Structure formats: structure tokens, C-alpha cells
Amino acid sequence: MNSAAFEIVIEDTGERFTCAAGENILKAMERLQRKGIPVGCRGGGCGVCKVKVNSGAYTARKMSREHVSVDEEAGGVGLACRLFPISDLNVEVVGGLRKSVLAERLRH
Amino acid sequence: MAQSSVIRPGHISLRVLDMEPALVHYRERMGLQEVDRDAHGRVYLKGWDEQDWFSVVLREADRPGMDYVGFKVINEAALNTLERDLRAFGCTTERIPADELKHCGERVRFTIPTGHVIELYARKDYMGNGLGRVNPDPWPEGLKGMQAQRFDHCLLYGDDLDGNLKLFTEVLKFDLTEQVVDGDLKLATFLSCSNKVHDIAFIRHPEKGKFHHASFLLGTWEEVLRAADLISMHDISLDLGPTRHGITRGRTIYFFDPSGNRNEVFCGDYTWYPDHQPITWTADQLGRAIFYHDRKLNQNFLSVVT
Ligand code: FES
Numbered sequence: 001m002n003s004a005a006f007e008i009v010i011e012d013t014g015e016r017f018t019c020a021a022g023e024n025i026l027k028a029m030e031r032l033q034r035k036g037i038p039v040g041c042r043g044g045g046c047g048v049c050k051v052k053v054n055s056g057a058y059t060a061r062k063m064s065r066e067h068v069s070v071d072e073e074a075g076g077v078g079l080a081c082r083l084f085p086i087s088d089l090n091v092e093v094v095g096g097l098r099k100s101v102l103a104e105r106l107r108h
Numbered sequence: 109m110a111q112s113s114v115i116r117p118g119h120i121s122l123r124v125l126d127m128e129p130a131l132v133h134y135r136e137r138m139g140l141q142e143v144d145r146d147a148h149g150r151v152y153l154k155g156w157d158e159q160d161w162f163s164v165v166l167r168e169a170d171r172p173g174m175d176y177v178g179f180k181v182i183n184e185a186a187l188n189t190l191e192r193d194l195r196a197f198g199c200t201t202e203r204i205p206a207d208e209l210k211h212c213g214e215r216v217r218f219t220i221p222t223g224h225v226i227e228l229y230a231r232k233d234y235m236g237n238g239l240g241r242v243n244p245d246p247w248p249e250g251l252k253g254m255q256a257q258r259f260d261h262c263l264l265y266g267d268d269l270d271g272n273l274k275l276f277t278e279v280l281k282f283d284l285t286e287q288v289v290d291g292d293l294k295l296a297t298f299l300s301c302s303n304k305v306h307d308i309a310f311i312r313h314p315e316k317g318k319f320h321h322a323s324f325l326l327g328t329w330e331e332v333l334r335a336a337d338l339i340s341m342h343d344i345s346l347d348l349g350p351t352r353h354g355i356t357r358g359r360t361i362y363f364f365d366p367s368g369n370r371n372e373v374f375c376g377d378y379t380w381y382p383d384h385q386p387i388t389w390t391a392d393q394l395g396r397a398i399f400y401h402d403r404k405l406n407q408n409f410l411s412v413v414t
């Protein structure tokens with residue numbers, strides 16, 4: 001059993017939370033009821049949780065190429081729901097929920 | 109309104125990032141039955157109460173989403189007629205040879221104005237639901253997870269809803285059953301080729317070809333609650349529900365597969381007949397149209413797609 005835990009810092013908001021080894025950073029954020037990274041499908045498919053890791057080490061599971069290119073992935077960009085820390089991490093939010101045509105219309 | 113020679117959505121091909129977790133999800137959690145695999149690594153599944161060989165095809169790829177949805181038509185003559193009518197309408201059609209998907213006859217493939225790929229086919233091998241056709245029992249034992257009965261419909265996101273509506277009603281002879289409008293602008297359209305209140309639906313969205321959800325039928329509201337229990341038991345990514353839709357009256361829950369494709373299981377919408385008139389929802393009542401209890405829009409439900 002690996003009981004290691006790492007500190008994740010969301011640079012945009014200064015939010016800090018703990019992520020256990022083997023847990024993805026989006027899941028840790030949600031479990032601790034923290035905010036900062038937008039949450040979508042939680043499966044590496046929708047792209048809304050896209051982040052850039054500015055410092056620290058992690059492993060990434062397969063993510064949709066629609067949202068993270070090979071170059072981006074090599075440059076530290078990934079989907080938070082598919083990133084597993086192996087050290088403390090500083091991340092910056094890149095993604096977000098798209099505008100919904102329906103919701104826009106409701107506001108008129 | 110004319111009855112369509114299209115019978116039902118008969119298959120959907122979904123892309124998944126990793127096959128093994130996808131199979132745990134669709135087979136063990138949703139309760140679809142694995143019925144075949146092919147040389148391309150595709151896995152074929154069906155709901156227990158479907159008669160044809162398969163209704164879901166999973167393919168491993170570098171991005172999730174939908175490859176295509178296939179509709180079964182009544183016979184080969186109808187397939188030829190619809191192919192001709194699609195061409196006359198301005199669609200480019202392509203014939204996919206029989207057995208490119210195992211157990212499936214020739215498919216006529218075309219792209220609709222929202223950029224989604226649709227197929228029509230007349231023949232698929234018969235498997236049955238395992239209960240026999242003489243004095244059958246009502247359900248089979250040994251079903252898994254949510255015990256999904258069948259692939260029922262899909263909801264797709266795209267830009268040219270008006271073009272789709274014209275194609276589906278004028279060429280494929282679907283009925284518009286419900287719609288969401290803002291003045292003259294159609295925001296959502298629900299279309300039927302059968303007695304179901306929707307066989308396919310579209311929501312307006314700036315990008316082409318996006319996939320919102322594939323939906324599977326359950327028997328009762330109690331089964332929808334049981335599906336919700338299974339979602340927590342197995343830590344499946346929940347979108348929302350259980351709740352009631354105003355549109356179609358469906359009792360429903362939404363969740364995601366391990367690659368981020370949205371699924372729905374539902375029960376209890378109403379019967380559509382071809383002499384019915386469509387229902388209209390206005391944009392200012394959108395909250396209750398979509399989630400009848402909350403009466404609030406949910407940004408994730410509206411904008412998270414693959
Ligand atoms: S939440 Fe959809 S990709 Fe992470």
C-alpha cells in the first residue's frame with residue numbers, strides 16, 4: 001500500500017488540497033468539496049478540466065486527442081481527471097465549460 | 109403524417125479510450141450482453157430484450173464520441189428507395205458492404221447537416237432474447253447491473269438543426285414530436301420513426317458532430333433508482349438525476365462511461381402516434397422543460413459533450 005499524499009495548488013485561485021497517490025487530481029478536489037478546476041465527464045473525454053502543470057511530476061492516463069495534442073501533452077498540459085501526482089503539483093486552469101446555446105437563449 | 113419505413117435506431121458505434129474499463133461499464137454495470145468481437149478489436153453488445161444480434165459497437169480510439177448511429181429499415185426495397193431519395197435531397201451516400209460489421213447486411217451511410225454520420229440497413233442476423241418464441245418467460249435470469257433492455261435513442265449536438273429537420277421529416281419520414289423554440293429559432297428537436305416519443309434528438313450547438321448521450325430503456329422507476337444505487341456503489345461518474353424530464357416525460361438518470369461518453373437509462377415516456385401533433389416548449393420555460401423538478405438548467409448537462 002502506498003499511503004503517500006501530495007499537495008495540489010491551483011495557481012489561479014490559490015486553492016490547495018491533498019491528493020492521495022493513485023487518485024486523479026480532479027477526483028481529490030471534488031472529494032474534498034474544493035473548487036477551481038471545472039468538472040465535466042471525469043473520464044478524459046470532454047476537455048473541460050484541462051490544466052497546465054507548472055511544477056511537479058505526475059503520470060497521465062490516455063486523454064482525448066480532441067482536447068490535448070501530443071505537443072501539449074509533452075508540454076505539461078493535461079486533463080485533470082486523468083492526471084495522477086507523484087509529487088506536489090502546481091497547476092493552472094486552461095479549460096472551462098463551453099457556452100450552451102440553450103442557456104444563452106434563456107437569458108434573453 | 110406518414111409512417112416511416114425506418115423501424116428504429118438499431119445500432120450505435122461509440123469510441124472509447126480503453127476497451128477493458130469500457131467493457132466493465134457497458135457489460136457489468138449497464139448489463140448489456142457481449143455478443144461478438146471482430147478482427148479490428150471492436151466489441152459488439154446488445155440489451156437483453158433486443159432481437160437482433162447487436163445494438164452497441166465499441167471501438168478503441170484516441171478520442172471518445174460517436175462514429176455513427178444506424179437505423180434499421182423495413183426491407184431491401186425500402187433501403188434502395190431511401191438511398192435514392194437521400195441522393196435526390198442532395199446527400200452523398202456510400203454503401204458499406206455486408207459483414208463489415210459482423211452479422212449486419214449492407215449499410216447506406218450518409219452525413220446529415222449537423223455533421224453526424226447516419227446509416228440505414230435492412231438486414232441483421234436474428235439472435236432473439238433467449239426466452240424463445242413459444243410460451244416464453246417474461247425475463248431471463250442472470251442479468252447484470254442495471255439490466256438495460258435495449259438501446260433506445262441518442263441525443264446529438266450540432267449547428268444546422270433546420271437542415272436535419274428537413275432531412276428527417278421529408279426524406280426519412282420521421283415525425284417531429286417535441287421541440288424547444290425561441291421565437292422562430294429551433295433550439296432542440298425530438299424526432300420519431302415509430303411509436304416512441306423519440307428515436308433521435310438534436311440540440312443546437314456551435315460545433316458539428318458532437319455526441320451528448322446514448323440512452324437505454326429500463327422497465328420501471330424503481331429500476332432507475334436502482335441504477336442510481338449502482339452508480340454510487342461503483343463510483344461511476346454521475347451527471348444528474350434521478351429526475352423527470354418535462355420534454356418526453358421520461359424518468360431518467362445520466363452518467364458517464366469511463367471515457368467520458370454520456371449514457372442515460374430511463375423509463376416511462378409516452379406513446380407517439382403518427383396523427384399526434386408536436387409539443388412545443390418555449391425558451392423562457394427551459395428549466396422545467398428539461399428538469400421538471402429542479403426547474404433549473406444545469407450547465408454541465410447542457411455543455412459537456414464528446
Ligand atoms: S472532466 Fe471531462 S475531460 Fe476531465
Ligand SMILES: [Fe+2]
Nearest residue numbers: 263321323372
Ligand atoms: Fe435521452
